[in-house]
Amino acid sequence: MNIIEVHHLRKEFKSYSSRSGLSGAFRDLFTRNYKVLAAVDNVSLTIKQGEMVGYIGENGAGKSTTIKMLTGILTPTSGSIVVNGMNPHKEREQFVRSIGVVFGQRSQLWWDIAVQESFRLLKKVYRVSDEDYNNHMGHVIETLEIGPLLDKPVRKLSLGQRMRCELAAALIHNPPLLFLDEPTIGLDVLVKLKIRKFLKEINEQYKTTILLTTHDLTDIEALCERVILLDEGKIVYDGKLNSLQRNAVEGKQIEFEFLQPVEGIKLPQTLNVQWQKKDATTWLASVSGDEQSVSELISIVVQENPIKNVRINEISTEEIIRKIYEEGMAIS
Template sequence: MYSIEAQGLTKDFKIVQSREGMKGAFRDLFDRQYRTIRAVDEIDLRINPGEIVGYIGENGAGKSTTIKMLTGILQPTSGDLKVNGYDPHGEREQFVKTIGVVFGQRSQLWWDLAVRESFRLLKKLYSIPDEDYHRHLNRLTEVLEMGPLLEQPVRKLSLGQRMRCELAAALIHQPRLLFLDEPTIGLDVLVKENIRRFLKQINEEYGTTILLTTHDLSDIEALSHRVVMLDKGKIIYNGGLPELSKQWGGGPRLYLELKEEWALSALQDFTKDISAEWQHIEGRCYRVGLTGPDPSVSEVLSRVVPHASIKEIRIEEAKTEDIVRRIYQEGVPHA
């Protein structure tokens, strides 16, 4: 059974079409006109138990609407959806006990209560047996280093401290599936790293499936087994980050500093049969873009070394952030 299985998942919203001017506003009071906006457009998505999947897209791409359908907050307009074997909206009472949710700017902890009291209320809400509750809370407290925080009111916690407690609250009932929406937003580098390490740990230790939405692609690179990219309500990429880089990253870039300055045409002749694009940066420095289906740095070097002496070599892979930005600016590239 898939953790998430969606087929043809679609969500439409009816929006009031306002008329212009005072007369139009008056008419709208008695005779409203509507138009339909499709936020999510027949997407198919399958996530296996134990996967960590990054779900990314620009603002307005349909990410939040998808998450709200997956968590049962919104009912789909059409399509089939099962999450942990349940209909999230139709079987909500049983379903919510199998998921945990962390929305970066929305707290599930009671603001004026001590953190421990919030956990006790969640224990009652989820009907967690005493033994299971204490064992799991002790484990979360140890891993997330929450000991000094448990007796403090939530309002007195820093953002990083509160986020650790939010994660614990979402996992207190040991859900099979965890939804994370911008879990590291506003956090400093050290806190981000600690939270990433914790998420990897619970994924490995408990097999928790994680669906992660974020604008911070370093979270995706650090955690995700797979990335799903959404644009205008449609999935435009569903696969691994290495494949994304290989297919659309334009290949690695090789930077060479030679001991002597060479004519660009001569260097291009050395590699004319292996899809290498040369650029003269300045002086004796050159950049080589490897654009073939299976570009090889070693092939470039094997053709250059017999003719030109190399002083320094540097290799750069295309950054995920640059690839994603280009896809959204220019559209889906074709291999």
């Protein structure tokens, strides 16, 4: 069952520009120069119930604008959206009870009151019964380790503590769909690990569908099998993460650590290898090709040079995305 269905979605904004000088400012009072920009341009996608999907792209690619339309905050210029069987901006009151949203840079908790009071207020807003609240939130509070924070005002919490409480607040009504927009921004490694573990648990236990936007691609690698890559408001890739890793940048990175300094390495022209010198005794080789090419490269280098160590590294998702944007690579 598709929990999100989007067809030919488009969102336009007017961008105004000011004329220079006093006369220009006076003319701007009556007529404004502007151009129409498409933040989201002809986006179509479907997400099934229980999926964890990474929605990624550069700043300004249109990720947050898409999320705001999917959650009913913004009205599309054109196209259609059906989320949980509803139109988000036309059936807003009923719709918001079926989703949870966490914006990394905006809070849904009241700043000056205790966290537990915010939870109680949200419980009333979402009309959650005492029994459902106690059964569900007991597990959430324990897993996120926020019990000692419940009686503290939100303004007294650290960023990591607040984000864990924000995530708990979004799940008070146990929604079937959770939108996460930069939920781990600025957090330390330990807090990120706790949040990732918790998201995996609720996905497995409740089949919660999660749409995650983030610049931290380690979050995507840890949580999502499927990624949607956005560029200038258009989807340039929608598929499995491992397919992106395999097809977008073919090959592996091999680190050779030599016993003695090496100035250069001679290889047959049949091997497509790019070398990068880290220091006098350590070189990185990026190999385009299959496992046989990797094996042939290692065999030749080891025969010609005394080796201290060899490490084979998969090219990271971050490196793949960087190359896609820098080189405009086609993705199949």
